[in-house]
Amino acid sequence: MKNRDAEIMICRCEDVTRETILKCIAEGYQTLDEIKRVTRAGMGPCQGRTCRQLIAAELSRHYGMPMEEVMMTTFRPPVKPISLGALADAYEHERTGHKHEKIV
Amino acid sequence: MRIDEHPVLSFERGEKINFFYNGQEIEAYPTETIAAALHAAGVRKLGESPELHRPRGLFCAIGNCSSCFMIVDGEPNMRVCVMKVRSGMRVEEQRGKGVVGI
Amino acid sequence: MKKSYDVVIIGGGIIGCSVAFELAKRGRKDVLVVEQEYLTSGATGRCGAGIRQQWGSMLNATLALESTHVFENLEEYTGYDGDCGLNQGGYLLIAYTEKEWEQFQKNLEIQHQVGINSHAVPLDCIKEIVPHINTDGIQGACFCASDGHADPFHCTYAYAKGAQGMGVEIVTYTKVTGLKVENGRIRGVATTRGDIEAKVVINATGGHAAQMAMLAGDELPIFPERHQILITEPVAHIMNPMVMSFHRHFYVQQTPHGSVIMGMGDPNEPVSLNTKASWQYLEHNAWVVTQTLPAFRNLRVVRQWAGHYDMSPDRNPIINEAKSAEGFITIAGFSGHGFMVAPRTAILVSNYLTGQQDSLDISRFSVERYKTGELLLEPSVV
Numbered sequence: 001m002k003n004r005d006a007e008i009m010i011c012r013c014e015d016v017t018r019e020t021i022l023k024c025i026a027e028g029y030q031t032l033d034e035i036k037r038v039t040r041a042g043m044g045p046c047q048g049r050t051c052r053q054l055i056a057a058e059l060s061r062h063y064g065m066p067m068e069e070v071m072m073t074t075f076r077p078p079v080k081p082i083s084l085g086a087l088a089d090a091y092e093h094e095r096t097g098h099k100h101e102k103i104v
Numbered sequence: 105m106r107i108d109e110h111p112v113l114s115f116e117r118g119e120k121i122n123f124f125y126n127g128q129e130i131e132a133y134p135t136e137t138i139a140a141a142l143h144a145a146g147v148r149k150l151g152e153s154p155e156l157h158r159p160r161g162l163f164c165a166i167g168n169c170s171s172c173f174m175i176v177d178g179e180p181n182m183r184v185c186v187m188k189v190r191s192g193m194r195v196e197e198q199r200g201k202g203v204v205g206i
Numbered sequence: 207m208k209k210s211y212d213v214v215i216i217g218g219g220i221i222g223c224s225v226a227f228e229l230a231k232r233g234r235k236d237v238l239v240v241e242q243e244y245l246t247s248g249a250t251g252r253c254g255a256g257i258r259q260q261w262g263s264m265l266n267a268t269l270a271l272e273s274t275h276v277f278e279n280l281e282e283y284t285g286y287d288g289d290c291g292l293n294q295g296g297y298l299l300i301a302y303t304e305k306e307w308e309q310f311q312k313n314l315e316i317q318h319q320v321g322i323n324s325h326a327v328p329l330d331c332i333k334e335i336v337p338h339i340n341t342d343g344i345q346g347a348c349f350c351a352s353d354g355h356a357d358p359f360h361c362t363y364a365y366a367k368g369a370q371g372m373g374v375e376i377v378t379y380t381k382v383t384g385l386k387v388e389n390g391r392i393r394g395v396a397t398t399r400g401d402i403e404a405k406v407v408i409n410a411t412g413g414h415a416a417q418m419a420m421l422a423g424d425e426l427p428i429f430p431e432r433h434q435i436l437i438t439e440p441v442a443h444i445m446n447p448m449v450m451s452f453h454r455h456f457y458v459q460q461t462p463h464g465s466v467i468m469g470m471g472d473p474n475e476p477v478s479l480n481t482k483a484s485w486q487y488l489e490h491n492a493w494v495v496t497q498t499l500p501a502f503r504n505l506r507v508v509r510q511w512a513g514h515y516d517m518s519p520d521r522n523p524i525i526n527e528a529k530s531a532e533g534f535i536t537i538a539g540f541s542g543h544g545f546m547v548a549p550r551t552a553i554l555v556s557n558y559l560t561g562q563q564d565s566l567d568i569s570r571f572s573v574e575r576y577k578t579g580e581l582l583l584e585p586s587v588v
Contacts, residue, residue: 012163013170015155030378033244037251037359038288040463045170045181045439047508050163076509077483080167081181081439085503087492094489154440154464170439179504181439201464203442204504 010058011051013044021055025062032056032073045081048073106144121191138184138195139165139172150174150184151198173198178205207377210403212236213559214395216382216418217410219250220358220545221537223365223376224552225408227284230372232560237369238404239376240397246362249412250545252481252513254435254457254469255358256448257546258297259322260350262313262585266522267320268566269547276549277356284368291357293462295446298327298335299348299586300498302453307346309585314348324350336445338501355448355459358545365552385421385534392422392533406533406559413479413514415538423530426573428539429477429517433469434487436510440464444501451498452586458495458502466505468495477517483510515542522582523547525555525571535559 005019016039024035032055035041041055042048056070107115117133124130125142132141139162142150149159150172163171167186176182176195180202184195213229215222218241226239241247257277259270276283280290301307310326317324327347332339335349366376377399384396385407394403411418413430441464448459458468470491488510496503518524518539528534537555540547550566557564575581 009158012153012160015153015158031244033247037244037246038363043465045173045506045508046168050169074511076511077485077488078507078510081506081508083504083506084438084492084496087489087507088496088503091489091493180441181506201440201442204444204501 010054011039011041011044011048013046013050014040014042016041016051018058021058022062025058030059030063031071032059033071035059036073042073047076105146121189123189123191123193123195125195126197132189134189134191136189138174138176138182138187138189138193141189142184142195149197152200154200157200173202175202180204207238207375207380207399207402209401210394211238211375212404213238213406213408214402214404215239215408215410216395217241217248217408217412218245218362218366218376218378219248219410219412220246220362220365220548221250221412221540221551222408222410223362223369224548225410225537225555226369226374226376227365227372228552228556229559230369230374232556232562234556234560235373237374238402239366239369239374240380240382240395240402241376241378242381244378245366245376246359248414249513249516250358250362252435252511253358253545254355254459254467255361255545256297256353256355256450256457256459257292258350258353258448258450258543260297260299260313260317260324260348260353260586262309262316263522263583264316264320265566265570265582266543266547266584267317267322269550270543271320271322272553273547273549273551274352276553277361280356280361280364280549284364285371286360286364286367288360288363289357290360290364291462292354293356294352294354295448295459296335296349296351297353297448297450298332300332300344300449300451301346302343302451304345306453310346310348313586317350322350323352324348335447336449336499338444338499339449340498340500349447353448355461356545361545382418385418385531387422387531387534390530390532392528392531404533406535408555409534409536409538412516412538412540412544415516415536419526419528419534419536422528422534424526424528424534424536426524426526426536426539427519427576428524428536430479430514431475431477431517432480432482432512433471433475433515433542434483434491434510434512435467435469436488436491436507438466438502438505439508441466441505445499449498454494454498456491456494456498458499465508466502470494479514481512481514483512515540516544517541519576520581521584523551523571524573525551525568526573
């Protein structure tokens with residue numbers, strides 16, 4: 001049977017394949033937090049929104065535990081990516097009511 | 105291809121506009137997203153993934169993932185599935201990591 | 207997990223794992239590392255992971271220089287088959303006040319004495335190092351090409367795996383709930399998985415160090431302080447060095463992967479174990495950094511988080527054996543520069559615990575210094 005795992009994408013942002021995830025689990029990593037840090041899965045632009053559940057499913061399968069028991073990674077702001085420029089302008093605006101003022 | 109007849113919805117598409125995809129002129133409606141306009145024009149590949157250079161296109165189509173990242177008017181990492189198309193927009197395939205203008 | 211070990215190390219961060227490795231390397235292999243969550247779950251996994259040699263005291267310059275040498279070969283040193291992610295793109299320190307610039311020049315002299323390849327950067331040469339920087343207000347700058355940044359997870363795993371390869375045991379998701387002290391000596395620890403006897407117990411718990419030390423009757427002036435940090439989506443390479451300003455309290459670095467990390471100190475941050483992220487910090491850091499690096503306005507933040515600096519009164523580490531519990535040794539108080547000096551600190555501590563010579567005097571780091579006034583003073587910390 002052909003091993004398709006090297007072609008199955010789990011983390012689409014960082015191109016982490018199912019093969020890599022399974023290897024990580026085989027090496028003894030047991031949690032989403034560890035797998036994320038070793039493989040970078042979940043660290044890309046979508047921050048795990050796509051792969052988090054998929055990796056949890058692999059852990060659930062491997063360790064024979066229900067999905068509800070797989071420990072989730074911490075959900076952190078921002079919920080959607082936001083540019084430093086937009087944030088900087090918000091700060092400027094709140095502080096001074098003006099835009100793009102240079103600091104002394 | 106666009107849906108013209110629908111049992112429930114009616115589409116107020118507005119006046120046709122043009123934008124550029126990889127230098128090529130494409131027709132669109134101002135009420136559409138860039139991704140919808142490209143899809144209607146038969147474009148499926150929107151770019152390439154950063155590490156393995158996989159050709160990729162729409163995945164979630166709701167602005168949640170990063171599969172549809174394209175370069176729009178020079179700016180990379182644009183989620184074209186949730187961006188409305190505008191007349192004269194320059195849209196290009198993004199291959200790999202975005203290049204931020206300095 | 208056995209019922210007794212020679213050494214139990216509480217804390218699976220860079221300090222705990224590097225000490226375990228160095229102990230095992232010197233033949234003291236009957237070691238257990240007890241980590242309450244996953245390795246690097248504390249400050250190590252949350253830090254900016256910068257490696258700076260540009261310090262203002264002989265001690266820190268030495269610790270950093272010698273640690274950098276270890277980082278340069280960490281994979282080979284520990285036999286790690288992954289990539290520790292060291293990127294020596296240099297640190298550009300920018301001074302925004304005359305006073306800062308004067309201090310930098312003093313610091314350079316000390317760094318040169320120790321053998322660090324740092325140098326002052328003439329104002330009209332700053333753009334050669336960071337082409338898109340806004341030089342308004344900059345009074346002076348220094349650069350050290352071998353400063354840089356590494357991957358804190360992989361560096362810790364390198365030490366952990368290396369230690370395990372020599373027989374050290376590591377348990378995760380196991381909390382130390384108490385310390386056993388009898389007749390002024392440490393006897394062991396109580397954990398959520400049972401009691402463990404030990405001859406030596408090392409407290410490498412970062413922000414929790416004072417709390418943990420209290421259980422052994424050791425009162426240490428180590429205070430956890432939240433520091434926040436953010437990261438952007440990965441983009442093509444636009445900046446090699448870390449850029450840091452003490453006056454404006456920020457550091458910013460593009461990782462080899464392409465994401466840009468940045469952090470900012472808040473002089474009003476209270477002592478706490480808070481690791482929540484605030485929107486005020488997010489906006490403020492974005493504003494401060496884009497003043498100096500306006501090109502970064504287009505970068506999008508994907509995540510912000512926080513971790514603890516374990517602060518000590520003179521902002522330098524405390525290595526202290528409890529008077530109330532012989533054999534209980536705390537290694538904490540790194541005040542935001544623990545990662546970058548961990549390798550040399552681990553060597554110092556393990557030399558001490560295996561009776562070997564070390565060019566540094568470990569007693570300088572004891573808590574006694576606050577009584578005798580022999581503080582380890584360091585002028586340049588973010």
